[in-house]
Amino acid sequence: MTQIGSAASRHGSDAIVAAENEENEVQKSSMNFQANVMADESQVDVLIIGAGPAGSFLAFALGRAGISTRIVDKREVRIPAGHADGIQPRIIEVFQSYGIANRFLELAELVYADAFYNSSPNGGIRRTKLESTSLDSRFPFEATLSQAQIEGLLRSVMDEHGVHVEQPKIPISLTVSDDETELQSTDSHPVRVVLKRLIPDKEDHLSATSQASKDDTIEVVKAKYVVGADGAHSWVRKTLGIDMIGESTNYVWGAVDFVPETDFPDIRLTCAIHAQEGSCMLVPRENDMVRIYVQLEESKMDKAGRLDRSQFGAEDIIKIAQKLFYPYKITMPQKPDWWTAYIIGQRVASQFSVSNRAFIIGDACHTHSPKAGQGMNASMNDAHNLAWKLIYTLRQWAPSSLLNTYEFERHKFAQDLIDFDKVFATLYSTKPQPGDHTYSKFVQTCDAYSGFMSGCGIQYEASAIVDVKTSRQSLANKIIVGQRVPPGEILRTGDFRPYNVHDVLLSDTRFKIIIFSGDVNNPKQKAKLDAIAARLDQPEGFLQRYTPYGAPEDAVRIDTLDANVFAIPSRLRSHWSKAYFDGVSNCGRFGGNFYSGHGISDDGAIVVCRPDGYVGIVVALDELTAVEDYFAKFLSSSSQPLHS
C-alpha cells in the first residue's frame, strides 16, 4: 500500500491512514481504528469530496450519466452570499451542452460591454474605451451570479439525477491501494475513504468527535475513484502529498458587494478603472448590487496574510473607491451584502492525480487572482474535462490511460491561467505613472487574452485525444483541433428548424462525427459519402468496432443541400433529425453562414467532436481510416466484454 499524505504512517494493508483535516477539529492521534473497522462500509464508483462549483458540477455530470456517485461537504449548509461570481461565456456554452443554460440565464446578471476608465488630463477619470465582451461566443456577454446561487443551481439539477450532497461530512482518512492488479482491474475499488458525519455541538459549532460511542458518525467508503474538490486548502491534496507550486504576491485587495448610490454612468457595466491614485474594478451584480475591488495598503494584513478586522471594514474599501471614482460620486447608503480582503496567491498543484484513482479539481489545483473572473469557470471546466473520461473508463469504453489526459490538459491550462493572471494582476496592481504605458498595456493584454478570458479560446495540446498531427486543419480552418467547435447556425433538413451546432453537440457522453459533405449534387462528393456509408458497416470500421460500447454512435451530418433528407445516403441518416444543411431560413433570420464562417472547404471534411465539445481530429471525407485510427488510440474495441 502506498503511503499518502505527510501525516500518514504505515499500518499494513488493512490499516487506515489518518491524515489531519486542518479545517475541522479531528483528533487524529486518538482515532480508534478498531471502532472504525466496525463502522458501516459501502461501495461507490466515484466519491467526491467538496460541494463547491467544481465538485457539484462533477457530481451533476456523473449523476446525469447514471454513474454511481456520492458527494460530501464539510459545511453545514450552502454558503449564503459573496465569494466568486464571474461566469465566462465558455462555461455558459458548457451549461448549454448539459441543458442547464436557460436556468442559469434566468438567474444571472448579464453584461454586454466593458468600459475602460483612465485618468483624465483635467483630473479624475474619464471613459476611454467601450467594447463588447466575448464576441467569439454563442453567448456574447459575461454573466455574474453569486457562487451561492451557482451551487444552488447545480445542487438542484444534481438532485434531479438522484445525487444529493451529504453534509456536514468530512473525510478523515484516504488511501489508494498500491496493488497493481487492483489498480488495473475495472471492477476493483482501490480507494478507501473514512467519512465522518459532523454533529453540531450546543453552540452550533461543528466538530468531529472521536468517541467510540458515536460510531454511527463514521463510515468506510470503498470507491473506484475519489475526487478532491475541497478548495484552495484541499485536505485531499495534502493527504495525497501533492504540493502547490508558486507563491503569494504582495498585492492586497479588498472587495465589497453593495447597492450604490451614484452618478457614474457605467455603473451597470464591467469597468476597469485606472486612476492616478490606483486601480479599481467594478462588476455589476444581481438586485442592483455591484462588486468593487480596490487595492489596499499592505499594512492592513497581519503576518499570516489575514485581515485585521478590528481596524478595517467595508467602509474603508468604499472610501478608497470614492477617491478613484472622482469626479463621479459613489456611496453605500445601506450595509454591504458581503465583503472581504485577501492577498493574491498564484499557485498550481504539482500533479492533479495519483495512480489515476485519486484526482483533484478546482481550487484544489490552482489559486489565482479573482479579478479576471476565472475561478469558478476553471473549476467547472476541470470537472467537465474529467467527467466524460471517468464515465468512459467506468463503462469500460476506454482503458484507464484515457484518464492521463485529464492532468495533461488541465495542468497545462492551469499553468497558462497563472501565467495570464500574473500579467493581468500586475497591470491591475500597478499605479500608472505619468508618461508610462501601463494603461495601454492593460488594454492590449485584455485584447490579446480575450479568447482565454472568455474560455472560448482554450487550446488543448496534442495527445491521444487531440490528433493535431494527422489532422488536415486547412479543410476547416476555424474548427481548430484541440479547441471547442465554434458555434454557428444550421438548419435541420427535415423541417428547416434552426439550430446552433452546439445544440447537436451536447454533453451526452458521445463522440460526434460531423460529416461536412460539400455539395452532394457534385458526383465526386456523393461518391465520397457513399464510400463512408459503405465503410460504416464493415467489421473493421469504427462504428462496428466501438459502438457496442455506445461511444461514437451518434453521427451528425451537415450538408449543403436544400431541404431533402433523402439526398443523403440512408446509412448516414439513421433518423431524419440527423441531417442539417447550411442555408438561410425562409424567414431570413437564421443561418446561411456556417461553411464560410467556419472556413470549411468545398471538398468537405470529417470533424470528430469529443464528448466535451472539443475537436479531436479533422480529416478529409476520404480519410475515414484516420478516424478509425484516432479512436483506436484510446477506445476499447468491442471485442472486450461490455460492463453492464
Next chain:
Amino acid sequence: MTQIGSAASRHGSDAIVAAENEENEVQKSSMNFQANVMADESQVDVLIIGAGPAGSFLAFALGRAGISTRIVDKREVRIPAGHADGIQPRIIEVFQSYGIANRFLELAELVYADAFYNSSPNGGIRRTKLESTSLDSRFPFEATLSQAQIEGLLRSVMDEHGVHVEQPKIPISLTVSDDETELQSTDSHPVRVVLKRLIPDKEDHLSATSQASKDDTIEVVKAKYVVGADGAHSWVRKTLGIDMIGESTNYVWGAVDFVPETDFPDIRLTCAIHAQEGSCMLVPRENDMVRIYVQLEESKMDKAGRLDRSQFGAEDIIKIAQKLFYPYKITMPQKPDWWTAYIIGQRVASQFSVSNRAFIIGDACHTHSPKAGQGMNASMNDAHNLAWKLIYTLRQWAPSSLLNTYEFERHKFAQDLIDFDKVFATLYSTKPQPGDHTYSKFVQTCDAYSGFMSGCGIQYEASAIVDVKTSRQSLANKIIVGQRVPPGEILRTGDFRPYNVHDVLLSDTRFKIIIFSGDVNNPKQKAKLDAIAARLDQPEGFLQRYTPYGAPEDAVRIDTLDANVFAIPSRLRSHWSKAYFDGVSNCGRFGGNFYSGHGISDDGAIVVCRPDGYVGIVVALDELTAVEDYFAKFLSSSSQPLHS
C-alpha cells in the same frame, strides 16, 4: 333573482336553481335542497368551471395576480392524448409575457415552414409552394403540442401560485343575483354555485350521487364571478340560457395521430395537400408522430353526427391518405396514438356574459373547424383578455363596466374566426375540378388571413380601452391601435443588454406608458420630455390620479440616445432599468431597427400598452392630456377607497 337556464324554476331569493349537467348523471329531480343548504358554504372571488386550456389559463393568470380563485373539472384526471394541438405564434408571445414560453418551447414541436402540394399533371401530387410561417411574430414558427401537455404545463404553473384543479367535481346549480345593489357592490358575492364532488363507483365510473347521506360531496360556493370554461357542450352556457348561433357543415373529417413510415420529403412540415381525389392536411407532432386530417364519406356518420365505430377505424383514414399522397408512400406500422372523426360545426354564443358576473370562455363560446389550428389559441386568448379585466375590477382599479369590453372584443373575434373558418374549411373540403381555381384561392386565402391565423394581426375595435379616434396613428404607423405591440429589439441604456420590447411589456397587470422620445439632444424634444416629467406629479396628471391603484405606474421609455441614462429627465427614470434606446449592440448582433421598423416619427410618440399587450392609444409627446382622458374613461380615480 334572475332565473337562469331553461331548466330553472323560481324558489324565491334563497332558493337554489338546479340545472341539468348533461354530461354527468346528475339526478336533478330528486335533489334534496334542504340537505344542500346545510352543506359547506364558502366564498371565493372567481370560480372557474372546466380545466381545459381556457379555464386553466385563466386560473393561472388570476392566481399569479394573487386573486382568490378556484377551478373545478368533471374529469377524473387530465386527458392523456389527442385533441387540439396547434399553438399559434401570438399565444407563444402571450406565454412569453407570463414568463412560461421557455417551458412551453422545451416541450413543443416547432414548424418553420408550410408546404403546399397540388395535383401534378403527371398524376399524383407535387410541391408547388414552400413558405415560412408567421413572419410577423417574435416566434416565426407554428408549434404543436398535445392539449394534454398544454394542460399539464398550465396546471404546473397554476400550482406554483397555489391554485389547484379540483376534480372530479361538477356544478349542479348556478344562480346570479338580480339584486342591482348586490350586483353593483364591489364586496358582494352575487353568484351562487352548488358543486358536487364525484365519486368513482365500483366500476370506476364517475357519478354524482344525490343521497343525503353523502352530503360531504356537496358544497355551496358564493363567488364574485363565475367563468364557464366547460367546452362546446358547456353546462354553464346552457344554464345561463345562452344560445349558440350558427350551424353544422356537411363536411365530415377524420384525424389520426401516428408515427409514419414514408418517403414523403416534407413529412416534418405542415402540409396542405390538394390531390385530385380530395384534400388532406399533415401536421408534424412530438416523438416523430404526425397528425393527418382527411375528409370522410358522410355515410360514415350516424344521424346524430357520431361516427359508427363498428364500421370504421384509424386504418380507414390512413387508406384515404395513401391515395392522396401518391406517388409518395405512407404507412402506419404501429397502432395510432389517437384518432377521431367529426362534423365541423361553426357556431358562436349569442352573448359571452350575464350581468358581468357570469362569463363563458373558450369552446363554450365558439366552435369551428380544427384545421386552421385556432381552437386552443382562441380559448387561451379569451382567458388572457378576460383576466386583467377581472383583476382590475376585483382590485377596484376599474368599475365593472370595464368587463363589457370582454364580450365586445372577444365576440367580434369569435365571429371573425367563424367567418374565416367558413372560407378556409370550404376551400379545404372542396375537391378541385380541372380548370378551376380552388387551389390558388386556397393559397390566396392563407396569405390574406396570415395575420389572423398567426394571431398576431388580431384587431380589437374602438372602445373605451381602444381609443382609435383620439390616436395619432401616423406617429407610429406600425404600432396599430387595437393590435398587440409588434416585437422588436431594443437595448437597455444602463448596460447595453438587448431586450425584445415584449420583455418589458409583460402581462403583469400594469398599463405601460412607452415614451418614444425622438432625439433628446434636440432641444425641442428635450423640452417635451421635461414637460411630461413635470406633469406627472401634478394632482390632475394620470400618475397621481391612478397610480395609488398601481395601474399605470410602470412607464417604459425608449429613447434614441447613446448609452447615458442621465440624459433622460430623472422623473422618467424611476429605476435605471426603465430606459432603453434604439441602437445596434456593440457586438452587432442585436437592435438598431426599432424606430424604422415600427414607423415611429422623429417627433416621437407616447404609446399606451394595455396589460394584455394591446395598444390603447398613440398620441404625440405634447398630448399627455389625451392619455389622462384615456385612463379617465375606464379607470377608477384614487379618490375612491382602495380595496386592500
